[in-house]
Amino acid sequence: MVESNFSLFxxxxxxxxxxxxxxxxxxxxxxxxxxxxxxxxxxxxTCRDERGKPANPFQILKPSExxxxxxxxxxxxxxxxxxxxxxxxxxxxxxxxxxxRSLCQCTECLAKNNS
Amino acid sequence: xxxxANMPKLSLPNIKTIIAVASGKGGVGKSTxxxxxxxxxxxxxxxxGLLDADIYGPSMPTMMGINGLIDQEKTxxxxxxxxxxIMSMGFLVPPTQAVIWRGPMVxxxxxxxxxxxxxxxxxxxxxxxxxxxxxxxLTLTQTVPLNGSVIxxxxxEVSIIDARKGIEMFKQVRVPIxxxxxxxxxxxxxxxxxxxxxxxxxxxxxxxxxxxxFLGEIPIDPKVAESGDEGIPIxxxxxxxxxxxxxxxxxxSVIRELGTMIAPKELPKLDI
Numbered sequence: 286m287v288e289s290n291f292s293l294f295x296x297x298x299x300x301x302x303x304x305x306x307x308x309x310x311x312x313x314x315x316x317x318x319x320x321x322x323x324x325x326x327x328x329x330x331t332c333r334d335e336r337g338k339p340a341n342p343f344q345i346l347k348p349s350e351x352x353x354x355x356x357x358x359x360x361x362x363x364x365x366x367x368x369x370x371x372x373x374x375x376x377x378x379x380x381x382x383x384x385x386r387s388l389c390q391c392t393e394c395l396a397k398n399n400s
Numbered sequence: 401x402x403x404x405a406n407m408p409k410l411s412l413p414n415i416k417t418i419i420a421v422a423s424g425k426g427g428v429g430k431s432t433x434x435x436x437x438x439x440x441x442x443x444x445x446x447x448x449g450l451l452d453a454d455i456y457g458p459s460m461p462t463m464m465g466i467n468g469l470i471d472q473e474k475t476x477x478x479x480x481x482x483x484x485x486i487m488s489m490g491f492l493v494p495p496t497q498a499v500i501w502r503g504p505m506v507x508x509x510x511x512x513x514x515x516x517x518x519x520x521x522x523x524x525x526x527x528x529x530x531x532x533x534x535x536x537x538l539t540l541t542q543t544v545p546l547n548g549s550v551i552x553x554x555x556x557e558v559s560i561i562d563a564r565k566g567i568e569m570f571k572q573v574r575v576p577i578x579x580x581x582x583x584x585x586x587x588x589x590x591x592x593x594x595x596x597x598x599x600x601x602x603x604x605x606x607x608x609x610x611x612x613x614f615l616g617e618i619p620i621d622p623k624v625a626e627s628g629d630e631g632i633p634i635x636x637x638x639x640x641x642x643x644x645x646x647x648x649x650x651x652x653s654v655i656r657e658l659g660t661m662i663a664p665k666e667l668p669k670l671d672i
Binding site: 291294295296297298299300306356357358359360361362363364365366367381 | 541542543572573574575576662664665666667668669670671672
């Protein structure tokens, strides 16, 4: 049986005020993820496509900048991901556990990603 | 991977163990393995259901000898035959009619088959997946508490290549892989010699590559196709045949692996 990919697992999820999410991982690491960061890194096909396009020079604010992004629902998908329904109505992003971990904004991970 | 708009996790408390039988490639005998594995589990004394999740090309009506459409007002689904509870899209759509559906319709049909039908109490539900890594596979991995998957391949490289994709899919969605079955492994001729028609060892090699159990070899025997076409799978029609014994051994291996595996944990929830 393949187990290696099951090693990384969130033990607990907690809201950190209104702005971010705290994930406590099975390896002892704690990830801090701002909702804005998660929303702007939505893994759905539409958002990936949008991120790949050149910036619209006539758009002053992005839709996500008009209202601070916040989840209205954070639902497990199978044993491998979460689906986030956002307050702007967007609901098609499935964040795998590996993606959530890679988006970690703690000092340690930010330093590692920048090195 | 795109989700469906509504994706509630199904609660199936009366089904103890749900096993998906998958392959990357079509034509490797996945439905034959599913049907005979279900019958072998039943022969070992378990209560077993069989769900044909191949919405576009259902095989179970033919394999199980259930011909003609089912009038749902007169006959409750799932049907019971050979001691199994069986559901297939083929009971609802004539064999000459193509099901031309997009993903959300497949999702709805499969979730209805699982949640709206009275499966009763089952020890095992064997799900025969369609080939590939598409909508049916996603729906089931996202909404059904799968206990494990069995990967079917034939020995040659062209099948192994696609079986790898199936394994990678289950790894990604964190469904435990119970092991690999090599179907059409060899043929014993009338001269008693073993002929490896589609080469040999692909299943073992794949199992070693991914460090998953090799669950067994199923030989080729014309009786497999004959009994399948007749609607009486070989485990039922010729229980003393060598192929049937291989299926019983496969069922025992599956049970053994289920006993040793570490079940995936439920993901913690976040209260918003």
